[in-house]
Amino acid sequence: MSLWRLEWLRLVRTRRLLAIAGIYLFFGLTGPLTARYLSASLGRVGTEGVRIEVPPPVPADGITQFAGNANQIGLLVVVLIAASALAFDSRREMAVFLRTRVDSVRSIVLPAFTATAAAAASGLVLGSLAAWYETAVLLGGVPAGRMLLGMAYGALFLVFAVAVVAAVAGVVRGVLATAGVALAILVLLAIAGSFGTLGRWLPTSLAGAMDPLVRGASLTDHLPAAAVAAASTVALLWFAISASARREL
């Protein structure tokens, strides 16, 4: 029994892994379906005299539907699950058990971060594969290289988001407070990214990278954000460990 196994058991026994996989798979299966039948659905709800015209769906629409839903609900689920694993000081007695038995708080933070980030990235990949397959069946194929790159960027963003949660947990003690502050930071980053060219550098732009990539955007557009996300993840983890180590119980 190690702290790595503890985190694995946390994901499996508390059904957190199932929740992450389930939510991404759900949107992966329903996204392309919605895109395919959106026109027919809108036609049915139209009133007499009003005609809603929707252009015929293209394969990229299936991925757009998936990415839009997964970015919001999926991210919310990931942040909540990450907070429950990384805010380990929220219950003092449980924290005492771990903290008095490790040489460094790094031994607690790294397994919790890695397990949650891996689960989040796996969930996104699973959902993306489902969306990809269903898009191919219902709407036609999307470029494989661009789709894979979009999945990699999306996974990198989730890893960054989990690192944000870890850093916040080093400062804030409660699970809900940690999740709330982390979500607020991610939303603010997303808003900041909508102004000027700043978005090109912000990791939040990676969350939806799959969509523009399958629509033909430049392959190098998201490289600056990816570099910032990777560097920030390392810095946030360092901060999370040092802040948690300084905190008294």
Place this chain on the structure above:
Amino acid sequence: MIVETTGLTKRYGAHTALDNVDLAVPAGSVFGLVGPNGAGKTTLLGVLAGLRRPTAGTVRVGVERRLMALLPDTPQFDPWLTGREVVALAASLVAPDLPPERVDEVLEQTGLAEAAGRRVGGYSRGMLQRLGLASTIVAEPRLLLLDEPASALDPAGRREVLDLITRLRGTATVILSSHILGDVQEVCDSVAVLRAGRLLYQGPLAELLVGRAVPAYRIHLRPPVGPVAEALRQHEWVSEVAGAGPDVLRITVRSLRHAEEHLPAALGAAGARVVSFGPLAPDLEDVFLELTS
């Protein structure tokens, strides 16, 4: 000394939780930490365990961190782990080379062998305290910091824990805080009395009790008690007569020898119908109340 603090002070804003505490804990002892609520016992244990930093003063702990274990007063664990997994995790974090049988051995010692395969979420508070104790002792630490280790246990469980602590004497140093002064008196050889963060006394328990011993007797009588009390007050070797419960008198005498020589005759002369009587042994509770009041 296995633990020594000098001028240890811990403040939380304007509140002083520990005030200039000079603590010295002999190696191998069972050391009791007593004091009223808010005296600073939990803070002191937290500082010794490295979970809180002192505001001033020094702390010297004579064992490596991995050879020290802290049991909080209300231990909690991830509810989806089994009892055995909790103890195995504790063992693997501190002493990864321990044989797996050691886990079952401590589960047996703490009375959790049958519940070891069950998830901790279904454990009672007493079982959680036993599990906490099992996790604390599994890696055979040399210094145990136990915060109210028997507070949630039923009488049988309390007895088992006290016996377990007694067996640790000599092989490990135990510092335990407790509100149950009878337990402290039973298992501890040294005590420290804290009040409002200040150390009022520390040293061997026997010295504390002998130093405070007052020659006194407890006498249980058939009613009426009042005339007997009045008659006893007339003797010059009796310092004080006070009620100590229904039909019970507590009489303080100038010396036990006076009482041995004159008390039976004095009771007879007063026409007392005696149910029982005997000398009062000094009691930690009395001393504690005297020190902290």
